Amino acid sequence: MSALLEVSGVTKAFDGFRAIDNLSFTISEPELRAVIGPNGAGKTTFMDLVTGKTRPDKGTIRYGEMSTDLTQLSEARIARAGIGRKFQKPTVFEAQTVRQNLRLALKGVRGPLAVLRGRNAETARIAALAEQVGLQEALETPAGILSHGQKQWLEIGMLLAQEPRLLLVDEPAAGMTTAEREKTTAMLVEAARTRAVVVVEHDMEFVRRLGCRVTVLHEGRVLAEGSLDHVVADPEVIAVYLGREGEAA
Ligand SMILES: Nc1ncnc2c1ncn2[C@@H]1O[C@H](COP(=O)(O)OP(=O)(O)OP(=O)(O)O)[C@@H](O)[C@H]1O
Helix, strand or coil, rough: EEEEEEEHHHEEECCCCCEEEEEEEEEEEEEEEECCCCCCCHHHHHHHHHHHCCCCEEEEEEECCEEEEHCCCCHHHHHHHHHHEECCCCCCCCCCCCHHHHHHHCCCCCHHHHHCCCCHHHHHHHHHHHHCCCCCHHHHCCCHCCCCHHHHHHHHHHHHHCCEEEEEEEECEEEEEHHHHHHHHHHHHHHHCEEEEEEEEHHHHHHHHHHEEEEEEECEEEEEEEEEHHHHHHHHHHHHHHHHHHCCC
C-alpha cells in the first residue's frame, strides 16, 4: 500500500466562506475509504477539487508516482490520469441495453487496455464487467427498465471499464433496498482490492458494512479518522454529527 492521493493544505472559499479549510489527508492504493460528515461538511467540494471541477485557493493535490499536482490539470486530463467519479444519480443510456452501455464505456478506455481489440476480447471483457456488477443475466435488457439499484451498478460497471486507479463514489446506497445495498457493498469492496475507492456516504450501516477506514469531515477539515468504531466513539464526532442525527431522528 502506498500513497496514491495526497491532499495538502487545501482551502476553497465561496464568497469568503471556507467550504474546505486547510484540508490534508492521504488515500493509499489499493484502499477502500469512506468519507462521512454532516451536511455542508465539504464532501462534494472535496470531490470537485480532486476531479478538477473546482480549483482550490491554496494547497496541492498530489497524485500517482510522479506526484502530479491535480490542481494544475484540466478535468479531462484528470479523468485520463485514471480518476473516475460516480455521481449520486445514475447516468446510463436508458434506450441502450446493458451490453451496449458497457461497450460504449469500453470505447473510452485509456492506456494499455486501448489495445483491447477484436470482438471476442470485447465480448469477454463485457461479460466480466457485467459479472463484477451482478448484471450478467441482464446483458440484453434496456437500461431504462433496470431497477434503480441495477442502474447504479451498471454505471459502476461503466466506470470500471475505464480501469480507474481512483474511483470516487457519491452516496451509492441512496434509494437502494437492503438487498441492493449488500450487493453494492460487496462490489465496492471487490473493486477496492486493486484500486483506491473513496465512498461518500451518509448511511452509517452501509459504512459499517464497508469495513474500511473512515474520514470524518466537518467544516472543511478532517475531524477524525480511523475505524468506524473509533470515529463514532470520538466526542467531537458525536457532538457535531451523530448527536445532530440523533436529534433529527
Ligand atoms: N458553488 C458554491 N457556491 C457557494 N457555496 C458553495 C458552493 N459549493 C459549496 N458551497 C458551500 O460549501 C459548503 C460545503 O458544501 P458541500 O456541498 O461540499 O458539502 P457536503 O459535505 O457535500 O454536504 P451534503 O452532505 O449536504 O452534500 C456548504 O456550506 C455549501 O453551501
